[in-house]
Structures are given as C-alpha cells and as structure tokens.
Amino acid sequence: MNNILRSVQCFTLASVLALLIPVGAxxxxxxxxxxxxxxxxxxxxxxxxxxxGVGIYGYYRLKENWFVGVALDASDFDFxxxxxxxxxxxxxxxxxxxxxxxxxxxxxxxxxRPGKRLDWxxxxxxxxxxxxxxxxxxxxxxxxxxxxxxxxxTETVLLGSIGYRYPFANNQWSWQGALRIEQHLADWxxxxxxxxxxxxxxxxxxxGIHFGIERSF
Numbered sequence: 001m002n003n004i005l006r007s008v009q010c011f012t013l014a015s016v017l018a019l020l021i022p023v024g025a026x027x028x029x030x031x032x033x034x035x036x037x038x039x040x041x042x043x044x045x046x047x048x049x050x051x052x053g054v055g056i057y058g059y060y061r062l063k064e065n066w067f068v069g070v071a072l073d074a075s076d077f078d079f080x081x082x083x084x085x086x087x088x089x090x091x092x093x094x095x096x097x098x099x100x101x102x103x104x105x106x107x108x109x110x111x112x113r114p115g116k117r118l119d120w121x122x123x124x125x126x127x128x129x130x131x132x133x134x135x136x137x138x139x140x141x142x143x144x145x146x147x148x149x150x151x152x153x154t155e156t157v158l159l160g161s162i163g164y165r166y167p168f169a170n171n172q173w174s175w176q177g178a179l180r181i182e183q184h185l186a187d188w189x190x191x192x193x194x195x196x197x198x199x200x201x202x203x204x205x206x207x208g209i210h211f212g213i214e215r216s217f
Contacts, residue, residue: 033059035214051077067108086197096136102129119165127157147193158183182206
C-alpha cells in the first residue's frame, strides 16, 4: 500500500508541475513533447507481482506520424518469496524489497485524426533496467535461519505498447494511456549465506498499463 501511495503522489506532483509551465513558453507546434506518467505493471510472481512506479518521457517527431520516444522510469516492488527459489521452507513468507531504474527508447507510429478526440498509436523499442534487491532474513521451519542475498545484472528490456492520446487545450496538452508488454532478459543470482544454496532466475515477461500527461511545443 505504501508503494501505491508513493507512486500516486509522485505522478500527481509531476502532473501539477507540468501544468504550471507557462503556455507562452512554447511555440504552436508539436515537434517536441515532454511529460510524466504513472506505470502499473505486473509479472507472474517470479520474480515479482505488481511493479508500480512513475517516469518522465519525451518525444521528437521524425516525420509526419512517426516519432522517437525516450523515458526514465523508477519503480518499487517485492521480490516474491526468494526462499522458494532456493527450496527453503520458512516459518512465514517473507518478501524482499526491490527497486528498479530504467531508461528506454522506442519508435512510435501515431494515427492522428484531425477533429477527433482520440489518436491511436503503437510503439516498439529497447530499454535497460538496473535493479537493487534488499537482503532478507528469517527463521526456517524446523530450526535455523536463512540470510538471502540477490545480485541482479543490468537487464535488457524489449518493449511494445499500444494506446491512445487525448489532445486538449488547442492540442498543446495531451493525456495518454497505453497497454504495455516488456520482455526482460535477466540474470538474477539468489544466494543463501547460511546454507550455501544458490540458484538463479532468468528471463521474465511484464505486462500492464501506463497513464501520462504531456505538453507539446
């Protein structure tokens, strides 16, 4: 719940700051855009379930309906049951706190319709994610304890999205929402300092949505 509240607060702050930018500071064009977004993503439980966060992003129009986008995103999540990876049976389930910082770039195709409220788009690209996982300790059923450390190499992320934009304020502002899918090429090494057990987690898929607000200029 704390992660959800923190993510919503950060997204709200980013939106308010964007709205405070003077309209007169921008030319009447849409070659460039900057914005903030709230991300609600989820994996299948290994290594995580919900992965909530916020990000900032920008676009540059290459030609007509083709754009290139870049983003910096951060999220907090739980590494679900690290002890299960090592076949350790704990007295109680304990998750490890984790956080990620990601940079990404993609090509986007928009289907802009003059006079219509919704513009559809799709995008595909590549990103890199740096992940930190806290150590976790606890009692083992039958006696003893575990002390698990997780090392994560930088992940390469293949990105895909499809969504919509809702322009307003003379097309100077837009809301957007999108369905996203990410394939994380990963290498997580999970190690228990007490028993010496070690195992790994490899590639996993993340799916979800994001909502953003952006300013064109």
